[in-house]
Amino acid sequence: MRYVKPHFYDSFVCTAGDCPDTCCAGWQIMIDEESLERYENEPGEFGKILRNSIDWEEECFYQNNRRCAFLNDENLCDLYKALGPDALCDTCRMYPRHTEEYEGLRELSLSLSCPKAAKIILSCKEPVRFLEEETEEEDDFEEFDFMMFSQLEDTRDVLFAVLQDRSLPLTLRISVSEQLTESYQNCIEEGRQFDIDDLLRECERHQKEGSLSEFISKHLSEKGADAASLHQWNRQKKELQVLRGLERLRPEWNQILDGAEKWLYQENEETYKNICKEFHQMYGALSNYKEEWENVGEQLMMFFVYTYFCGAVYDDMVCSKMEMALFSIRWVQEFLIVRWLENGKTLSMKDVEEISWRYAREVEHSDNNLNTLEDWLFENYYLIH
DSSP states (O other), rough: OEEEETGGGGOOOOGGGSSSSSSSSSSBBBOHHHHHHHHTOOHHHHHHHHTTTTEEETTEEEEEEEEEETTTTSSSHHHHHHOOOOOSHHHHHHHHHHHEEEEEEEEEEEEEHHHHHHHHHTOOSSSEEEEEEEEEEOOSSSOOOOHHHOOOOOHHHHHHHTOOTSSSHHHHHHHHHHHHHHHHHHHHHOOOOGGGHHHHHHHHHHHHHTTTHHHHHHHHHHSSOOOOOOOOHHHHHHHHHHHSSOOOOOOOHHHHHHHHHHSSSSSOOHOOOHHHHHHHTTTTTTTTTTHHHHHHHHHHHHHHEEEEEEGGTTTOOHHHHHHHHHHHHHHHHHHHHHHHHHTOOOOOOHHHHHHHHHHHHOOOHHHHHHHHHHHHHHHHHHTTT
């Protein structure tokens, strides 16, 4: 078995009671079979409390006001306090460590939804490196499209090279990534899988020659405003309604969505554009913070592409994996502009981290939300073209 992880993966240490939030509220905590068996046989009074706190049919802990039954008023775990770390189920023991499984490969990552993990990911100044190791383990995949997966891995490597090319403005890196992925999807839809290798070589050639703008020019002239572009008034208003229609995991998320409506979209497009321009002159792409701002965007793009892109081997929706990354970048930025306005036009790295993990908690930790959003993005940013 091959294991891959980002170079900062092992630096994570839970901050426990010092965490600004809790990972034990807002979503179901599923329990693995081995832990269920242990909990079923736990002796004593605590064993009775434990069994009465489990939804045995759904195989998860009950919740009180969307908080795990074992989460106390100090945001600490009573099960951990009573039985120790070995008694935690796999979900609680592993979070925020995340694993994507493929034939012969396990890709490890930290979940952006954890405040400490978000800090590690977003504060990384160097390009992300991926570490590999081999074990003697074997898996039992019965069906796996290894040819497609190899092409996805090769494509992702090209995407990584483009996204981490700091000689290029981030907006160009993002646009190239979108163009490459959409062209890949076209090859799939038209039965031209054997053209994908040529597509990758073409992108690599343009990057080497410093002509990536040529790689995307024909695509953009045909399509008009690309999904990688930022601050598109009509699109943002439409996407906000999509966000409002998703399953709500935390009540605080309503405040963030309402803030976007209040501060950005209640007046007119000109007002909105002026707000965005002033923000970028003070904190964003046009400011003295440009390098830091582009680094945050790069790290977010690398996170979403690394975590989700190769998952297209299971559903063929390559384009929506990239559109999901672009959607996330746009909305983290929109919500940061709102936070900047709410703070009296000031912003800190702590704000960037908080908005990022709050966004990830709502979108990443609901299968319904992920699937609904991916389907909508595929239909609206690929099928309509």
